[in-house]
Amino acid sequence: MIEKFGSLKAVAIPLDRGNVDTDAIIPARFLKTIKRTGLGEGLFHAWRFDESGKEVPGFTLNKAPYRGGKILVAGENFGCGSSREHAVWSLMDYGIRVVIAPSFGDIFYNNGLKNGLLPVPLAAGEVRDLISQLQESPGSEISADLPAQTVTGPDGKGYPFDIGSFPKECLLKGLDEIALTLEHKGEIARYERDGKAKSPWLFLDI
């Protein structure tokens, strides 16, 4: 289900908050679906809308210059908390393809890679720098170049970022990870055969 990612230049949205948890990204009541689609409506619901369902004008996503932004720049530990992949699906359904932050919740980071949402970890100072530029000139663009592993800020300054070589290749080519793993079918079967002989209690049926 991975959506290819190569490079992207787009309006970036500053969300200057740390510990943005996945309950904030998409509240649990929006998880009552058996599909992956249509979750953008629930994105940051409690922050985007008031109790009557009207948009909160001061919230960053609702401000005119940031509308249609595809890159989110946020504080540390983004996507902490619940493992819900719906958080990634809702960001992508809304149109976000890149999240830049000083750090990410581990499960969110993985979920992003599996779907084609690029998580970009940068140093805290670099993220602060980008956020202040975006706040000073709302609507300005950031570009993210996966092959070069670099994001470029509105002022033209480039920031290199880390990503594993395998997830990078999967993202670039839109590879099906399960198909790749199934190439190891023989090794998995051998592991099971050896394991059953050595530690049969690990293979008890439920």
Place this chain on the structure above:
Amino acid sequence: MPTIIRKIWDRHVVTERTDGMCLLYIDRHLIHEVTSPQAFEALRLAGRKIRRPLSLLAVPDHNVPTSADRLERIEDPDSRKQIETLRENAREAGITLFDMDDIRQGIVHVTGPENGLILPGITAVCGDSHTSTLGAFGAIAFGIGTSEVEHALATQTLWQKRPREMRITVTGATGYCVSAKDLILAVIAKIGAGGGRGCAIEYAGEAVRRMSMEERLTICNMTIEAGGRFGMVAPDETTFAYLSGRPAAPGGAQWESAVADWKTLYSDDDGSFDREESIDASRIAPQVTWGTSPEDALPVTGVVPDPSTQPDPRVRERMERALRYMDLRPGTRLTDIPIEKVFIGSCTNARIEDLRLAAKVAKERKVADGVTAMVVPGSGLVKRQAEAEGLDRIFLEAGFQWRLPGCSMCLGMNPDRLNPGERCASTSNRNFEGRMGPGGRTHLMSPMMAAAAAVTGRITDVREVL
């Protein structure tokens, strides 16, 4: 010399790539109704089979109502649909299901352990971040997203990066009315909500050795609230005694070989950790959170902190935001905060020992006027045990609701939830904005502390009640 984490990890590596990613064999996979349907659908679309259906357990917990009439009707059609979908997927694949009418149904992280599904030395996953709970047996257990659920279903493996390793040593003995929940809240306050990111955390030290399995499960459960990938306690006689005779645990001669193997699972004395922390249990008071992150925990004897004393403007801003959301003023004594709802339950604190402790406080006392208090056992088996001990009578006589098992109010996904502005004393694990319902305000604490809040109507130092 290896740590227990490395020992178990190395046993499960099917193959390792040059970039350091390991294809890790998964022994046990638990699924629930919220994060699995899309995985089954994707497998169907790709024409893929589930590799080892009998290594799985399916149980509905997030959506299920906790009211007595839930077998007759689930009002919310979307919840009903998710539960039915789990049922159909399990039937089609031949996966064991603890359905709503099964005494074993309950919160996945409660029912898995009590049925003996989680053993020392195994790898276990579930599409739920609180899978870290299961590390209490000395297992590598971690939460995954739906894509990884799909991958594990199809291949019985996951690609994982070796974790960094942290040891948290708990020294000393806990004081009067101080529980495992207080300890882990104090740990999270100390290392921060992101302090364990990328890490496997082993809990060690005399205080941990003395803990029951229930207490270890509580500690490991909240590892994820410090950002940790897995929490773990090395197995010992307490672990073996707990597992002996459980339905899915090995029996007979196999039991003997298993225990002999499990005894080799410990960190060697010179096991090198990437990071070491320690905490003195004797210095920890009952804890309560004031803000919207689990790291916002303080001793109940404290006051709501003052953001203006914070030098870092970002920290100040976050605190101000949390105080606005929680509608609290700096300097207010925590014990002066009135509460309207009390929730005793969740995968953190809904096991039999938790209910026994809460009942000790509830006994011969009354829920304060204007407070709605509920006790939600973690599983049907916990509920039955509690009823056999008369705990349900104690709670009901005190004015608590005694409900059916499920995740209940912890995540605001089923009919149990907070209304906007309501303030709750809760034994759950997350005080995030809106977690227990839009606009709801959550104060995390132990079962005894929550019961004390129920009988006084405000946050209370349980040591003054008992």
